[in-house]
Amino acid sequence: MICALLAPALPSAAAPSTPAAPAAAAAVPDHCGDGCADILPPGADGTATLAEILLDQTVGVVPAHSDDQLGPYADLATGHPELTDATIGEFFNDASFGVPADQVASTKRPAGRTDVTIVRDKATGVPHITGTTRYGTEFGAGYAAAEDRLWLMDVFRHVGRGRLTSFAGGALGNQALEQEFWRSAPYTEAELQAQIDRVAAENGERGRQALADAQAYVDGVNAYIAASDKGRYFPGEYVLTGHKDAVLNLGRIERFKLTDLVALASVIGALFGSGGGGEVENALSLLAAQSRYGVEEGTRVWESFRQRDDPEATVTVRGAAFPYAVKPDDPRGTALPDPGSVTREPLVHNRTGSATTATADDAARAAAEAAAGSARRGMSNALVVSGEHTASGHPVAVFGPQTGYFAPQLLLLQEIQGPGISARGASFAGLSMYVQLGRGQDYAWSATTSAQDIIDTYAVELCQDDFHYLYRGECVAMEKVEHTNSWKPTVADSTPAGSYTMRAWLTRYGPVEYRATVGGKKVAYTTLRSSYRHEVDSIVGFQMLNDPGHVTGPRSFQQATQHINFTFNWLYADAGHTAYYNSGDNPVRAAGVDPDLPAWADPRYEWRDWNPENNRAAYTPPAEHPQSVDQDYYISWNNKLADGYTAASWGNGSVHRGDLLDDRVRELVGEGNVTRASLTRAMAEAGLADLRAEQVLPGLLRVLRSGPVDDPAVTEAIGRLSAWNAAGSLRTETSPGSKRYAHAEAVRILDAWWPLLVKAQFGPGLGDGLYAAVEANLPVDEPPGAAHGPTGGHAGSAFQYGWWSYVDKDVRAVLGDEVEGGLARPYCGAGDLADCRQVLTRTLKEAAGRTPAQVYPGDEHCDAGDQWCADAVIHRALGGITHAPVSWQNRPTYQQVVEFRSHR
Template sequence: MRRCPPIGRAVAFGAAALLALPAAASAKDYAATALNVIPSGQWGGIGAPPAASDQARMYDGLTPLFDQVTTDDLAKYFKPQTFGTAGQCPCTVERVPRRGVRIVRDAQNVPHITARNRLDLDWAAGWVLAQDRSLLLAAGRYPARFAALDAPGIDAFGLVTSLKSVRVTEQADRIIDREQTAALKAAGAEGRAVLRDIDEYVKGINARLEYDRSAMEPFERVDVYAVNALAGQIFGQGGGDETRRSMLLDGLRRQLGADAGTRVWNDLAEQLDEDTPTTISKRFAYERVPARASGNAVVDNGSMTSSALRATATSATAHRDMSNFLILSGRRSTNGHPLFVAGPQIGYFYPGLTLEMDLRAPGIQARGAAMPGGAGNLLIGRGQDYAWSLTSAGSDTNDQFVETLCGGSQTKYLFKGRCRTMGSVNAGTISGQGAVKYRTTVHGPVLGWATVGGKRVAISFARSSRGKDALWQIAFKRLTEGTVTGVRSFYEAAATSPFTFNVGYADDRDIAMYSTGALPLRDPRVDPRLPTKGTGEYEWKGFLKPLDHPHVANPASGALINWNNKPAAGFGSSDAQWSDGATQRVTMLRAGIDKREKHDLASVTAAMNAAATQDLRVQGPLLDGIHALIAGTPAPSARAQRLYDLLRGWRAAGSSRLDRDGDGLMEAGAAPLIMDTLYPRLADAVLTPVLGADLNAQLATLEGTTNSTRSGFTGGRINYVDKDLRTLTGTRFRSPFATRFCGNGDRAACRASVWRAIDESGAAIAQLRGSEDPAQWTSDANAERIRFSPGLLSTTIRYTNRPSGIQQVISFDGHRKIRR
């Protein structure tokens, strides 16, 4: 077994010139404006220096400006993302033991790397990674193996952030190495080039570890493969929750009858809701639901073993979805060129999950955020004349298969007419948790066991990108090396990603988006929302062709706006994504952009910044439905009326949860506290008349109890509550529910239950605060302050829901001659 050693002290060293590298001619920079901020900063060791918080403070400084951001503010709260160090010093030149590499650190500790060729650049990127993220590497390299293997029930990222000690086996490494290396070799010359990059990158990591006299074992290819898989598990997969969803269907049928239960389940699934906001208006058909689905099994409600429930919950909810981009075309811009404000929201950590690099070698000039495992490539960034960014798409890359067991055995299953014996993997051990061992079928790891129609079955997990995680680097290699020269080559690069992301792009005249991922084509007899029968008759039929993926360039609207919402009309949501309804936070971004026809970078940034502190439950359409239902009707108490009036007033003021003056209290007074207390009661009041308490609680385990800052204003059943209330009060939808939930469709009964929820919320707050007067209540901003996990950086910042891995603010006014 291999063990993650104790995390050692980060070692700093003096900067001096070891070699005289002839400066490569700087490539022309076509950016008129290029700025960024990474709140976690560039430092990453234990004992963070005071300067480690510099970018966090810049990031925090923008938040209280809300929608009043000026051009001067951009220069104040973002830093340059230009090539080279001009205007970013004092700088130091680092000592490196390799000819052909020069590393200069600027005032923010950002490394500006010049190399004589691509392999030297790979080595230098590995050296910098080990220097700036040695703590993260020590904590993450072995837990990441569990992500590559899809070890059931293991939250690999949680192991990293909790600094858990992990041992992995040679068997685990052999599996990962065999699959990933084979995938890269099968990708031809480009895949083999990525392998060379990885090998040089590993040499750079190990050179730095040796320099620091680190106790860590030398890195290998498998470490890089595993870290890529970890990133994919967190951000780049979707689906794989069919079993838990099918148990809800079974419960609904048992409680309401087969037909009524199915109708309710179809409403809740919202697999293809025509009312949901999409980034692309053109239709891209994917994942149609067949009229007759003979290829599915419905799992008996409550029959999954507890370990299987944990495993399926982990596999279905590992991704994060908080990223956004706002990209405007030249016709919507005051400077006549596209505007690009974009970044991934990957949480707040120190050491950060990303780190910045400025990379220069012959034919290469790029700057942006790199990730551990990036092999000399940038995850998010810019080239000479274009920029790119990602948001998690959550499209349906994962499936669960129901395996028919043979002859009463728990480890033999039927596939294509014969019984097979499950495989066995011993992946390692986790300190305090024990061994990580599991069974496998032809579809993947066995999550656990359940029953279908009372008969014992096994549930296995298929992920389309398993064993191919390293292929993700091909797209970033093209983007980093500048072989992307226009929209067409951007599409071609993005299409190589096995992980599912929405990728935004802009250059000096074009804007574009492409939604990526190895998206399975399912048997036409399979309902993608339910588990697939694993007998071999209903296997995947290949993958969606590149041109069938949602993509667009220069839309008529002049805007590409995405906040992890559905990429395109007609595109089916994954079985794990039941929040693609009429209420989505992207509408708050759109509202900011819709305020004017033409924008500059400051006003686009202002739209992003305002939405980052707004409360969707109040700013969105939900409050319209509540108002239409109860306005002008008698409240059960004067206090209930006062609470409702405060919510309406908060909306009129912009519904922000800001604490501008830093006194620990939100300027909105009691209103945020009121909505936080009310919303779970409201959701229960609307849904319980049809679902009953038990099934409503079961739905809440899937979709969340509340829609709030804790969920980034996603999930929490808000789409059901909103659409049902607005339907009851006269709003017509293109995809109406077949079910009336609140009051079982009786308006008076619904009104009474909503007023009751408001009144009960007031009573709960009064008891908590010891005052009946809402004017005396306050909303605690300190409770929502952002803290950098796992606690090594003491700095905290105001709550905001905006990109954290990097935020780029860019516009180009020129382009290389080649364009494709």
Template sequence: MASTPQIVDLTRARSGRSGTQRAALYTPTGHRRRLSVAARGLLASVVTVATTALCASAAVAAPRDFARYILPPGNYGGLPTNDDSTDQLPLYDGLTYLRGRVSRADLVRFFLPMDFRPIGKTRVEPTPNPDVRIVYDAYGIPHITGKTRSALMYGAGWVMARDRKLLLQLGRWPGRAAILDIPGVDAFSLVTSATPFQPSAQAEALVRRQRGLILRTYGREGQQLLRDAADYVRGINDWFERHGGLPDGKPFTVDDGAAVTAFIGSIFGAGGGREYENAMLLAALDRRFGARLGKRVFDDLMLSVDPESPTTTRRRFRYGPLTGGPIRGSVTLDPGSVRLIDARQGPMAARAARSEPPRKRMSNWLLVAPRRSASGHTLAVQGPQLGYYYPEIVYQQELRGPGIHAQGISAAGLGLYMLIGRTRDYAWSLTSAGHDVRDVYVERLCEPGGGAPTRASTHYLYRGRCRPMGRFYAGKLAGRDISFMTTVHGPVIGTATLRGRPVALARKRSTFGREALNLMALKAMTEGRATTPERFFKIANRFEFTFNWGWASRRATAYFSSGRLPRRARGLDRRLPTLGDGRYEWRGFLSLREHPHDVSGPGGLLLNWNNQSAPGFMHGDDEHYGSVHRVEMFNRWPRRPRLEQVVSIMNRAATEDLRATLVWPTVRAVLARAKAPNALTAQAVTLVDRWSRAGGSTLDANRDGLIDAPGRAVMDEAWPRIAQTVLRDRLGTALVDQLTRVVPIGEAAGFGSGWWSYVDKDLRTLLGKRVRGRFALRFCGRGKIGVCARELWGALAEAAAKLAADQGPDPTRWHAKAPRIRFTPGLIPDTMHWTNRPTYQHVIEFAPR
């Protein structure tokens, strides 16, 4: 029998090349290359011939999985850097410039094989454990094989220490800060700034208690997890002892794993807890419009369960903002009264409230069920956006041993299991869901003996008694003692006034003190136990952090939205702070069947880009989903897509300006109701029109440091003016400014929340189009489309005049700077073109057995 022709895979053919040579081989058109013109032509011919041969022989070829992955800048994360530190950067960057024109051969060029085999030249990593074999391939990806499960875990720990030594040293103790929820302290910034944190004995006791929780919750399976963790830690410590000694002279422990788990969850797996911001906005709206209309406008601006919001499943799941009955347990706060506490300044040191930093989420997955794909196979394009760092907080590896055979990425410190990846028969990935696992409680302050309370009071009323607050000593941060006050609900994060009386604000998290339990879901996924959608749902439901899970097997695709989601008491609006007097405590947690989940999805597609999970299901009080969301850029689907077409859809959306393609056409329709104020503004609008019709590309194809389309420069300058113009007539300048602190105006990337939906829904209403869930007020031009059109032209005229003053009178020469991705915190100089694409990504086509 003749052999089956295959696409040429140069990652297999390479051996012994340096990192620089490897990178040069894959650099896309326009980048600096080291291959001659003739060699490039020959390479293109070989790939084309091989691809044609593959297509011609597809009818007789045996089905095989196609699985590849990528992680920039590279898999090694130490200092000094080596060849494996940045060798995946040009591959990742190369795909960006293709936009929606990705071929099957491009998948081979710009992704690495994910088929349980080393790539190219290999070397064996020596260890003192004879039962483990660690093979590093040409990209520095470890393939770990253990004769026993204990040896496999040991090898995983050894690799973790070798490849992420720097992160282990920087993140080991700040992970405790994530567990503690220290008011005013961002645990992740402690790592990136290398700020030392020395946890207290009280903090360590809180972490240590999680071992017992694992055993009580999962019994024998929990015992296995703790044995895995002990073997893993032994591998870490052995590596350090043989390479310069343990950091601080202290061995790593199982508790470090719990701390790192909390660290990951605090960044990507939590939602809610900003009700105080919403309360201040509602108070301001009430003052402007009166209580009745103010509440209706508040409901509109929150975009909690907009009927036009794109969702991953069409199945309805009930978890709305109101818990039933008259609202008696939720309160507004006096306008401007909130003061947030920064524990670094003292346990009750408060400052005027500013918006907490918005969480920028851009993970995505696109799943195609077998019945929908051209090949009849399951297709998966998946990845989390974890930010671009060096060292990256995840790394690639293969684990192979008794009961485990998986490949993908593990998080630094959690390398005993896969965070995201594949087994032989299924793959999975995560996107942040931002579900409502944190609530702010309003604690009425009191003084023992009946004295008048002040903001500095440390007693509060609970179940009819004046109780003292607790005081938690966290440890030393940068040499300074850190402590904070607590109530029965959690850390005190601020103070405020309620109808003139001082109150404290405490924040409760459903996953507090339970972070390590999340490892049980990753353990089961790594062990290959999620073999059916039903088993997958049960495993994903173990994950108490809030994530959207996308799962693909040989026969099906499925979706589950996880999180330990509280059932609230009746009489509450989940978007507002809750009275902490004891009458409105949580009543348990949602069951598996109450979580959004689905199999195959609408039309055989399951799509998620951190969008709303399901109709009727409200996420966190700080999430705002409206009629426009970036997941809508996953459009233009062929009737029967191939894998490269799915990657093309993802890649085009990653370099598309949401404002240009999803919002501008509606703005333009309103502008048509009035005349341009001058020729310059008319020309500027024409440039945006052309750019929008061409797909709103954000690329710098000629590498001159500027985005190619001058329409992007117009949009960047005009969008904040357009957005505020739409709402200002009704809200006024002060309320518009306040709203921007609750819901950011938004930019090209479409990160999380934005004002795109305000503009879209209001202007479509003025145009007389079909609108579900119309706003209580018509905002732009106070409901008069002619006035609105003239005001929008005025906003564009201001933008055009500014650009002319800054860049000259010829609009065709206006350009926006092309942003570059830089790797935080600046340990390497390398950069990439900006793209709204997951950091890590795998592309998989599962063939049936």
């Protein structure tokens, strides 16, 4: 069928453009010289015609710039040890402003406009958009975005509305995506429009300008749709999913509108900028601890595993405390469920056809954890060193966001130059009216997910029936929002025809997520987040970051990020200064409310000054957010932000992957003369390190060596692990392209040992119920090949979530070391060193006997036993073009390496 569709598409394989014409480098000031570089795999071109898709599927030939950044990105894994400032260009792209005349690949005036030009460079195909009017500039940004990511933008505007299956087919992954995001933001069209109207009305001239920019951007997107439709070079996925006829050119690509951008923003906000929630899961593990040990001791045990403010945790901002979401001394209003009463609110109803099987439902849930978790639990990181410690005397930064690995990538690269806008960098497809992470004329910025708690769970008492609840003493009806998705088989998706209805019940306190009883009373647990119905608000902050008239130094940079209500760590560098700021609308909670647990829906326990009509409340002032200027260095890898600042996620303890950065950067700063190359090497090495082997294994080996080891298999395993640890604990190839790890046997042993060790160490003391409950809050292990983990398989991200701190603190306590913030009781061998050694010896012997096929069971991409492939990064196809696996790196997707030499 695909072959039959191909022939008519071949003559229109590429969009026409004017002949390559000389173009001068950008006229705006560029204070970076040759000190700015970046990379975003797999490539800039994320749109393929039907002919191009078929060429990829049949002979493996892909469009010119669809994967040209993947090779250099992958090569850093083996090439970083010899990296110098002179060779950075072998692994990163030049990120200077403008395009030299001899490097111009194409020049276009979109839709014949005279006020904007899109120039694409030969090296990467990145669009450089220059406008003489503000409208023309943003029109060009929308046109270029559609050229590079139209199909992806279309996919995610449907995801945001919970309508992906009706658009792209009923594959389980599509079901998972629409269910994952619609549950947390089941907006009507009126609610999407209301967000736009409010931002324009409440933010003065900047708000009005943002609305005008967004409309110009949408106009540009639609101009490309019209041109590609007429010229028959639209993305081939529209043919494969039945939206277009390749022979007669029938069918229509739906034009974009402003509310589509809000739907897109709700997805991005849910993925990367909405920390918090999980209070019901927390309550279940607390109840399990109290059931095991009694209320007082169980609570103490639970708190020691929760590690709200662990004194041994690595922090981004040092030397200052920023208390937030702390445990109250005298908790009030807590609404713990009755044991065994919690049920999850069903989202899907009225299944027909292929949607009726339980297997499909189970697989969809698993796919949701993998697909959404891959991005949400990402590995954005940052390393920033002040000029006091660099060879040049100017700050150096290596930083970038991790948005997962997809084909095409969720982000796109662009340069935008126009009235009030001057920036180059990465933006989310469909929201690229501004650069969201990148550089300006004399400064650069980036972000990592911070995950502070802006989501709370409320227990609303039911009245009359299951769909009415008490709101401030009155019995009111829940609002029902639902729609039906249906699909039929297409060329791209052979899933048999089916349909289902998604239904959400809304209250003033947010959507219903669970039902339970509390003290015998029937309740619905709802989820309320401060960014709910406010995903568009952050547009003003991004506008400021792109405005050279606003950002003139670290303080104005911090002021810009204060306008972003998503939970991010923002880092900054210019020629003389560095800075950090944590953004997000942090609600001011009522006194005594424990942010980690559900609270009663009662005015006494609501957010201070909360107005349910617009979901606004009192928020902590900027001065109370973690922030800093010109700290000697900053690292961020989703770790603890500052003393006293409690993250909603578990696992910020004595061992965190942030340690992999902090240890290396601290050593570089101590030596002095830091360069772009040395900081990049530190990042790359940290991205290849096995956190367990580097940070926890030395203590385990001390226990094993605390007495005689008589078993030859255990002795051999100890030797292999020791040699690997001494060599740096890296998961690296023996040589470039070998697809085999150095110390492969040690890697296999540790991958097999860790889950066996943790279960044997903690299982007897916790008991099955509590062990499972804590594991639901924090997965035991997350190595690169952990297909069972929260990130799924082949996702790159690793070692963000695991029981590393628990094992570390417990083992150190058994060894008699000093432990701050230790666990409430000993677990390994019940605290006896000899018994603990027996636990470790027994489980190590079992792990050493596991075959590669048992440790790496294989999947649709890899044969059983293929260790390298099990870890490998695979770009998940969101369109018709696919890419080969690359060697594992625990590294940001988009990444900048910057050192500015001068300042305005």
